[in-house]
Amino acid sequence: MVKEENNEILVITPGYPSKDNPYNNSFVHQRVLGYLEEGIHVEVFSVPGSPYKKNMDKPSVKQYEIDGVPVSEGTHGNLEDHLKKKRYSKILVHFAWKGIMEVVLEHTGDTPLIIWVHGVEALSWKRRLFNLTSSPKEIIKFIGYIPLNKIQLRFVGRLIEKQNDRDMTFVFVSHWMKEILEEDTGVRSTIKKYRVIPNVINDKLFNYEEKDENLRYHIFNVRPYHSKKYANDLMVDTIIKLKTYKDFEKLRFNLYGDGRLFDDTVKPILGLTNVNIHKGMLPQKEIAARHKENGILLMPTRQDAQGVSMCEAMSSGLVPVVSDNTAIPEYVCGDCGYLCEGPDEMAKAIIELVENPDIFKEKSKTASKYIIEKCSGPVVLKEEVSLILKK
Known part of the structure; x- marks a missing residue:
């Protein structure tokens, strides 16, 4: 018999933070914490594992709690049992993976669904061709x-x-x-019911403090290096182009990251004394601390559905020098940063900021204000809560 719980919300996700893995889909957890603060009762069911393979085995469900959020972790089979036993007023699903969604559609009757599409599950393989290398192993994996x-x-x-x-x-x-989802899935008509709501930026952690003009010489980047989509090679090319700038030696580049492409990517700039390369990813609190020590964000990309790291840096007051592609123009305006076509334009943007401290300080202030108005907790939470509570 199904237990009716019409005032409860279930969040389903392919991964959730735990004591052992505190950053696993932490953007989902931040949303859930906001819902709880608004008095919305939320449970979480996490289905880790391969997103392409449905696991209908039914081992014991792992139960734990994090920051007051009750979490169940299990297989697709466990999720099926869970949905058979209990009814919810709404079900919120992060990532429209086939395996999870098939279980949800089959076992939730007419329960309203809200589905977050994050990108990886809705982009054609053709948009990932930049990841191809000459390595036979990588080619076989991609095929x-x-x-x-x-x-x-x-x-x-x-x-x-x-x-x-x-x-x-x-x-x-x-x-x-x-728009890309509609194009890549080849749907015959546009999506009727949808909302555009950005990932939330923690503006309390990434808080704005007026930048000293000397911080315009300090240029920051933190990125994974496991995919070419992060365009770290274009960042390196920008630094190399800046070598001909008369005040190049005054610049300080502070680069953080890790991944299979790291060593080969940074090799061309290893000998530069004003380039500080730190191999390893940083927790959010450490990133926020590094934001205080820098004034410019140099962060090209080949593909971003939002650019959360960029938005966090903007919230802290870093001036973004970024790529003019994919979703980036939706989050960077001309008054608060630079949308660039490539390394040449990025180098010119950095030079303009270095030579014009007033422009640097004004764009820094505007960048923080602009992104907080779009992505701060209260703004995003208001949008999501209104959607969840909508009858």
């Missing part, structure tokens, strides 16, 4: 990914077409993400 991606995209296309039959709302972090 194996193509059919899995095609199956996933066909499923998402069918999911969109179910909107006429089911109370289902999609949430995107940018308009770019919605």
Whole structure:
């Protein structure tokens, strides 16, 4: 018998923070904490493992609590049992992975669904061609990914077409993400019920303090190095182009990150005495501390549905020198930063900031104000709570 709990919300996600892995999909946890503060009762069911393979085994469900949030962790089979036993007023799903969504659609009756599309589950393999290398191992891995991606995209296309039959709302972090999903899934009509709500930025942690003008010489970057989508090679090219600048020696580049591409990517700038390279990822509190020591964010990209690290740096008052592509223009304006076509334009932007301290200070202040108005906790939480409570 299904237990009716019409005032409760279930959040389903392919991963959730725990004591052993505190940063696992932490952006979902930050949302849930906000819901609890608003008096919305939320439970979480986490389904880790391969997003392309449905596991219908039913081992014991792991139960734990983090920051007052009750979490169940199990397989697709465990999720099926859970949904058979208990009814919720709404179900919130992060990532529209085929395996999880099939279980949800089959076992939730007419329960309204809110589905967050984050990108990785809704982008065609063709948009990841930049990751191809000459390595036979990497080529074989990529070829194996193509059919899995095609199956996933066909499923998402069918999911969109179910909107006429089911109370289902999609949430995107940018308009770019919605448009690309429609294009890559080949849906016959545009998505009817959707909202564009960005990932939240913790503006209390990444708080603005007026920048000393000398911080315009200090240039910051923190990125993973496991994919070419992060365009760390373009960051390196920008630094190399700046070597011809008359005041290059005054600049200080503070670079943080790790991943399989790290060593090869930073090799061309290893000998530069004003480039400080730190191998390893930083926790959020440490990133916020490094923001206080820098004034410019140099962060190109080949593909971003929002650019959360960029938004965090802007909240702290760093002036973004970034790529003019994908969703980035939705989060950076000309008054608060520089949208650039490549390393040449990025180098020119940095030189302009260095030679014009007044421009640097004004853009720093504007960057923080601009992004807080878009992505701060109260702004995002208001949008999401209104969606969740909507009848």
